[in-house]
Amino acid sequence: MSEPELLRIVSRSSPMALAQVERVRAELARHRPGIRTEVVPVTTSGDRWMGDLAKLGGKGAFTKEVDAALVAGEADLAVHCVKDVPADRPLPAGTVFAAFLERDDIRDALVHPGGLTLDQLPAGTRVGTSSVRRVAQLAASHPQLECVPMRGNANRRLEKLADGEADALLLAVSGLERIGRADVISEVLSTEVMCPPIGAGILALQCREDDAATIEAVSGLGDPAAHRETTAERMFLHVLQGHCNSPIAGYARTERGGELSLRAKVFTPDGKRVLNAHEWAGPLDPATLGTSVAVALLRQGARELIDGIAH
Numbered sequence: 510m511s512e513p514e515l516l517r518i519v520s521r522s523s524p525m526a527l528a529q530v531e532r533v534r535a536e537l538a539r540h541r542p543g544i545r546t547e548v549v550p551v552t553t554s555g556d557r558w559m560g561d562l563a564k565l566g567g568k569g570a571f572t573k574e575v576d577a578a579l580v581a582g583e584a585d586l587a588v589h590c591v592k593d594v595p596a597d598r599p600l601p602a603g604t605v606f607a608a609f610l611e612r613d614d615i616r617d618a619l620v621h622p623g624g625l626t627l628d629q630l631p632a633g634t635r636v637g638t639s640s641v642r643r644v645a646q647l648a649a650s651h652p653q654l655e656c657v658p659m660r661g662n663a664n665r666r667l668e669k670l671a672d673g674e675a676d677a678l679l680l681a682v683s684g685l686e687r688i689g690r691a692d693v694i695s696e697v698l699s700t701e702v703m704c705p706p707i708g709a710g711i712l713a714l715q716c717r718e719d720d721a722a723t724i725e726a727v728s729g730l731g732d733p734a735a736h737r738e739t740t741a742e743r744m745f746l747h748v749l750q751g752h753c754n755s756p757i758a759g760y761a762r763t764e765r766g767g768e769l770s771l772r773a774k775v776f777t778p779d780g781k782r783v784l785n786a787h788e789w790a791g792p793l794d795p796a797t798l799g800t801s802v803a804v805a806l807l808r809q810g811a812r813e814l815i816d817g818i819a820h
């Protein structure tokens with residue numbers, strides 16, 4: 510198959526998204542030095558809307574416009590955070606994931622200008638986050654802290670923190686590393702304290718399914734462990750069928766020896782109830798592991814818990 514001369518890469522235009530594109534370009538330059546790349550930045554509805562994401566209607570607030578450019582042929586390759594790609598429905602018709610890049614840090618970080626850790630924060634400290642997953646877990650572990658809504662890309666949130674809109678922030682370690690601001694991290698939170706979201710730290714490369722040349726050109730960037738972990742995590746979420754207000758967390762990990770495990774949790778918004786499951790794949794394929802963990806949580810009442818949350 511002949512190699513494409515030019516790959517037009519579409520992505521959100523936030524600093525984090527553009528850093529992600531630069532990683533893809535650098536990896537592609539190593540694998541396929543003959544291919545030129547061009548960046549097609551788009552603004553998504555999730556970038557524009559600074560209110561409650563649930564009120565935006567429907568999922569995919571950070572992916573819709575990027576996918577549309579790919580489907581329309583205005584670009585050949587889309588770069589997404591797996592975390593932002595809805596898992597309860599198929600990918601947009603005519604598109605496929607061609608590769609998942611090697612996974613970055615999956616943990617969340619506390620950003621506190623005074624350098625304190627979560628346990629050291631005084632009662633009433635305002636922690637800026639609009640994530641129902643972070644709010645529920647923080648309420649469970651540190652009920653004396655107060656969560657205040659905080660949206661916008663990571664750079665914007667750091668500005669809002671500096672402006673005093675909150676006293677501290679919770680942000681993904683990987684995101685801060687991508688924008689070159691790991692220096693603001695005051696504590697990296699263990700996955701026991703703050704279980705990550707499905708797909709944390711993984712970038713997906715999405716192509717048109719009939720564009721075999723592009724799929725072939727980028728498939729070498731894929732990481733097999735990231736692929737297995739994404740498959741297990743997204744199947745888990747697909748079976749669970751959450752909505753935008755359901756606090757769901759979980760991650761698959763390829764342990765030494767190569768075996769995959771998946772742990773996952775569902776919370777009430779106040780964090781007072783937690784359903785918890787952890788299973789090993791054994792002979793199961795990743796998708797079946799994801800299904801099994803979802804069923805384990807459904808047996809514990811996850812459906813009723815999720816449906817009981819306003820959305």
Ligand SMILES: NCc1[nH]cc(CCC(=O)O)c1CC(=O)O
Pocket residue numbers: 590591592593663679680681683684708709710711712
């Ligand atoms: N919702 C925005 C978003 N999408 C992906 C990441 C983090 C990077 C990743 O997990 O790939 C972030 C920022 C954050 O949650 O702090």
